Amino acid sequence: MADINNTIATTTEVVITGFGGQGIILAGRIIGKAAALRDGKESTLVQSYGPESRGGACSAQVVISDKTIHYPYIRRPDVLVCMSQSGYEKYIDDIKDSTLLLIDEDLVHPGNIKIDFFAIPATRMAEEIGRKMMANIIMTGFFTAISQKISLAAAKDTVAESVPKGTEALNIKAFSKGYDFGLALLKGREKKAAGKIGAIA
Amino acid sequence: MNSFKIILFLCNWGPHAAFQELQDKRADIPAEIKMIRIPCSGRINKSLLFKPFEMGADGVLLIGCSPGSCRYGSGTDIATRSTEDTRQILELLGLKKERLQLNTFLPDEPDALLQFLKNFCEEIKAIGHSPVPSEKQEHKTEESASLAEIISSHDIYACQDCGKCTSACPLTLSGKPFSPRALAGSIIAGDIESPSVQEGIWSCLTCGLCYDRCPSAVNFPDFIQNMRIFFKNKDKNGHESHGGFFQSLMRTMTSPAVNTKRWEILPEDIRIDPDSKTLFFGGCAPYFDKYFNHNLGVSISNTNMDSLRLLNFFDIVPSVLSNERCCGHDLLWTGDLDNFKILAGLNIDAMKNLGIEQVITTCPECYRTLSHDYPEHGIDVPFKVTHMYDILETEISKGAVEFKETGKKITFQDSCRLSRFAGRADLPRKLLQRLKPDIFKEMPETGSAAICCGNTGWTGCDSHSKALQAKRLRQARATGSDLLITSCPKCQIHLKCAMQDPFLGNELSMDVMDLTSMIAKTIYWK
Numbered sequence: 001m002a003d004i005n006n007t008i009a010t011t012t013e014v015v016i017t018g019f020g021g022q023g024i025i026l027a028g029r030i031i032g033k034a035a036a037l038r039d040g041k042e043s044t045l046v047q048s049y050g051p052e053s054r055g056g057a058c059s060a061q062v063v064i065s066d067k068t069i070h071y072p073y074i075r076r077p078d079v080l081v082c083m084s085q086s087g088y089e090k091y092i093d094d095i096k097d098s099t100l101l102l103i104d105e106d107l108v109h110p111g112n113i114k115i116d117f118f119a120i121p122a123t124r125m126a127e128e129i130g131r132k133m134m135a136n137i138i139m140t141g142f143f144t145a146i147s148q149k150i151s152l153a154a155a156k157d158t159v160a161e162s163v164p165k166g167t168e169a170l171n172i173k174a175f176s177k178g179y180d181f182g183l184a185l186l187k188g189r190e191k192k193a194a195g196k197i198g199a200i201a
Numbered sequence: 202m203n204s205f206k207i208i209l210f211l212c213n214w215g216p217h218a219a220f221q222e223l224q225d226k227r228a229d230i231p232a233e234i235k236m237i238r239i240p241c242s243g244r245i246n247k248s249l250l251f252k253p254f255e256m257g258a259d260g261v262l263l264i265g266c267s268p269g270s271c272r273y274g275s276g277t278d279i280a281t282r283s284t285e286d287t288r289q290i291l292e293l294l295g296l297k298k299e300r301l302q303l304n305t306f307l308p309d310e311p312d313a314l315l316q317f318l319k320n321f322c323e324e325i326k327a328i329g330h331s332p333v334p335s336e337k338q339e340h341k342t343e344e345s346a347s348l349a350e351i352i353s354s355h356d357i358y359a360c361q362d363c364g365k366c367t368s369a370c371p372l373t374l375s376g377k378p379f380s381p382r383a384l385a386g387s388i389i390a391g392d393i394e395s396p397s398v399q400e401g402i403w404s405c406l407t408c409g410l411c412y413d414r415c416p417s418a419v420n421f422p423d424f425i426q427n428m429r430i431f432f433k434n435k436d437k438n439g440h441e442s443h444g445g446f447f448q449s450l451m452r453t454m455t456s457p458a459v460n461t462k463r464w465e466i467l468p469e470d471i472r473i474d475p476d477s478k479t480l481f482f483g484g485c486a487p488y489f490d491k492y493f494n495h496n497l498g499v500s501i502s503n504t505n506m507d508s509l510r511l512l513n514f515f516d517i518v519p520s521v522l523s524n525e526r527c528c529g530h531d532l533l534w535t536g537d538l539d540n541f542k543i544l545a546g547l548n549i550d551a552m553k554n555l556g557i558e559q560v561i562t563t564c565p566e567c568y569r570t571l572s573h574d575y576p577e578h579g580i581d582v583p584f585k586v587t588h589m590y591d592i593l594e595t596e597i598s599k600g601a602v603e604f605k606e607t608g609k610k611i612t613f614q615d616s617c618r619l620s621r622f623a624g625r626a627d628l629p630r631k632l633l634q635r636l637k638p639d640i641f642k643e644m645p646e647t648g649s650a651a652i653c654c655g656n657t658g659w660t661g662c663d664s665h666s667k668a669l670q671a672k673r674l675r676q677a678r679a680t681g682s683d684l685l686i687t688s689c690p691k692c693q694i695h696l697k698c699a700m701q702d703p704f705l706g707n708e709l710s711m712d713v714m715d716l717t718s719m720i721a722k723t724i725y726w727k
Contacts, residue, residue, distance in 0.1 A: 120600070121600075125600075177599075180599040180600070181599055181600040181601060183599070184596075184599040184600050184601035184602070185600070185601040185727075187515075187516060187601070187726075188601045188602065188726030188727060189726070191514075191726050192726050196514075196726075197725045197726055198514075198721075198722075198723075198724060198725045199507070199510045199511050199513075199514040199720075199721040199722075199724050199725075200470075200507070200510055200721055200722060
C-alpha cells in the first residue's frame with residue numbers, strides 16, 4: 001500500500017533557535033549542507049543574526065526537500081530545536097501537533113505543553129568534554145539521531161569539514177555523544193513502551 | 202569385565218560391621234567396588250568426595266551410620282550436606298549427580314547393604330563410564346625455567362633491600378612472619394629448601410601491593426607465580442584451601458570429554474543469542490554457589506545473571522559457551538601450569554569454533570586471565586576481552602538512563618586483579634559515582650593501595666588471612682557504611698567467610714553486594 005503521508009512529507013522544515021554565539025547558524029548550515037551536498041536532496045537556510053549574534057535570540061531556518069524549494073521561510077516547523085528559553089517561547093506557538101521538539105534540558109524549561117519532546121543536556125555534555133562551545137554540534141548529533149532527516153555519514157562528514165581545522169576529532173566526538181544520546185533515548189522510550197523500564201524484571 | 206571403578210567410603214562403625222559380615226559370608230560384593238574404611242562419614246568432606254572423580258572414578262558411594270546411630274552425633278548430617286552439595290556440582294560439571302550416592306545402614310543389615318551395592322553398580326553401568334579418564338594421558342611436562350632463569354627474568358637482583366614491600370604487605374601487617382624482601386633474598390641466595398621459603402612461596406597473597414610500592418619495579422606476584430610452577434614441577438605443593446577442592450574441580454575440567462552444564466538453567470527473562478559473536482564468559486560462579494551453599498549462602502551466580510540482564514537492558518544479546526570451563530586462574534596461581542594450559546586451550550578452541558569476536562566477563566580474575574595470562578603463556582587469544590564495567594561505562598555514558606536512589610551508605614572493596622593488576626581502579630569508581638547512594642565513603646586504603654580480601658587462588662588460607670579479613674571489615678564498618686560493594690566474587694566469598702566467625706561475627710557483619718547487581722537493581726530508562 002502506498003504511504004500517502006510519505007509522498008506529501010518530502011519536505012522537512014527545521015527551526016533551530018538559541019542565543020547568538022551558541023553556534024545555532026553553524027548547526028543549521030551543517031544540517032542543510034549534509035542534506036544538499038551529501039544526501040542528494042535540496043535545502044535552504046535562512047538565518048537571522050546581526051545584533052543577535054552577540055547574545056540575543058537567534059535562529060536558523062532550514063528546509064530540506066526532495067524537490068526544488070520555492071519558499072525558504074518557515075511558518076510551522078516540522079522540527080523545532082531550542083537551545084534557549086527565549087527562542088523556545090518565540091517559536092512554541094508556531095508548532096503543529098506533529099512537530100518534533102528537541103530541547104537542551106538545562107536551558108529550556110517547557111512547562112506544560114501538549115506535545116511530546118526530546119531533551120538532552122547538550123551544554124552540560126559539552127562542558128564535560130571540555131568545550132562548552134560544542135553544544136551545537138552535540139545538538140546536531142542529537143537531531144540526526146532523533147529526526148532521521150539526514151544520514152549519519154553525511155552529518156559526520158559535514159561536521160568535520162565545517163569546523164575549524166584542528167578541532168575535527170573533538171567535534172566528531174561531540175557529535176557522536178549527541179548522536180549516541182539520541183539513540184539511547186529512542187531505545188529507552190521503546191523499552192519503556194514495552195514495559196521494560198529497569199534491568200531486572 | 203571389570204573396567205568400572207567405584208569407590209566406597211565406608212564408615213568404620215555401623216555399616217562396616219555389615220560389610221564385614223558380607224565378607225565373612227563370601228558374599229558376591231561387586232568386584233568394581235573398592236572399599237575405603239573411614240572413621241566417620243562426616244569426615245569425608247566435599248574435596249574427598251570429589252577427588253575420586255578427578256582421578257577417573259565412575260561412581261562414589263558414601264555409606265555411614267543410620268540417623269541417630271552416629272557415634273559422633275553429627276556425622277550423618279554433615280555427610281548428607283556434603284553429598285548434596287557435591288552431587289549438585291557433579292551435575293553442573295555434566296558428570297551426573299547419580300554417580301555419587303549416600304546411604305546409611307545399621308550393623309545388622311548386611312543383605313540390604315549388598316543389595317544396595319549391587320543396584321548402584323548396575324546403575325553406574327547403565328550410565329556408562331565417566332568422561333574423565335582414569336589414566337591421565339602421559340602429558341609432556343614442559344621443562345620449567347631454572348631457578349637462575351626465574352630470578353633473572355624477574356630481575357630480582359634489582360631489589361634494593363629497602364623493605365617497602367614488607368612494610369606494605371598486608372600479610373606481614375596481619376602479624377605473619379612473612380617478608381617479600383627476605384623471601385627474595387633467600388631465593389637469590391639459593392636457599393629454596395628452607396621451611397620459611399617453602400611456607401612463604403605458598404602464603405603470598407599475590408595481591409601485588411608490593412609490586413605497586415617497589416622502587417625497582419620487581420614484579421613480585423609474577424615471580425611467586427613462576428616459583429610456584431617451579432616447585433609444583435618438583436612435586437612440592439602448598440596448602441590448598443578447602444582440601445584442594447577447586448583445583449580438583451579445575452583439573453577434572455581438563456578432560457576434553459567433560460561437557461559442562463553450567464549454563465543449562467537460565468532465568469526466563471534473560472535473552473541469549475547462540476549465534477552472537479559476542480560471548481559472555483561467566484567463570485566459576487555456579488560451582489562456588491553450590492560449594493558454599495551451606496556455609497555462606499553466597500549467590501555469585503546472581504552477579505552473572507545481573508550482568509546478562511544489564512547487557513540485555515542495553516540490547517546486547519550475547520552468546521554463552523555451553524561447554525564453558527574454568528579460565529584456569531587458580532591453577533596458574535597454584536603452580537599447575539600444565540593443566541592451566543590445557544584448560545586455556547580447550548576454552549580458546551571452543552570459542553574459536555564459534556567465531557567469537559568479543560568476550561565480556563564480569564569476574565576480574567577471568568578478565569585478567571583471558572586478557573593477560575593466556576597471551577603471556579603463549580596461548581593465542583583471537584578476540585577482544587572486555588570487562589563488563591567497560592561496557593556499562595560506555596553504554597551509561599551515552600545517556601538517557603538514570604539510577605534509583607539506593608538508600609544505602611556504601612563503601613567499596615577493590616579487586617586486586619582489576620584495580621591493581623589491570624590498573625583500572627578508576628573504572629568501578631566512575632560507575633559508583635553514577636549510583637545514588639546516601640553516602641559513598643572510601644576505606645582508608647583504597648584503589649591501587651587497597652588491601653586484600655585475604656586470599657587468592659585457594660591456597661594458603663590461615664589465621665592470618667582471617668586477621669586480614671577482620672581488619673578490612675572493621676575498616677569498612679568504620680566508614681559508617683551499611684553496604685559493602687565488591688567487584689570480585691572471591692572478595693565476596695572471603696569477606697563473608699570472616700563474618701561467620703562465632704566470636705567476631707556480629708562485629709564484622711555487614712551487607713555485601715556486587716557492583717553489577719547494584720547497578721542492575723537501580724538502573725532505569727529515563
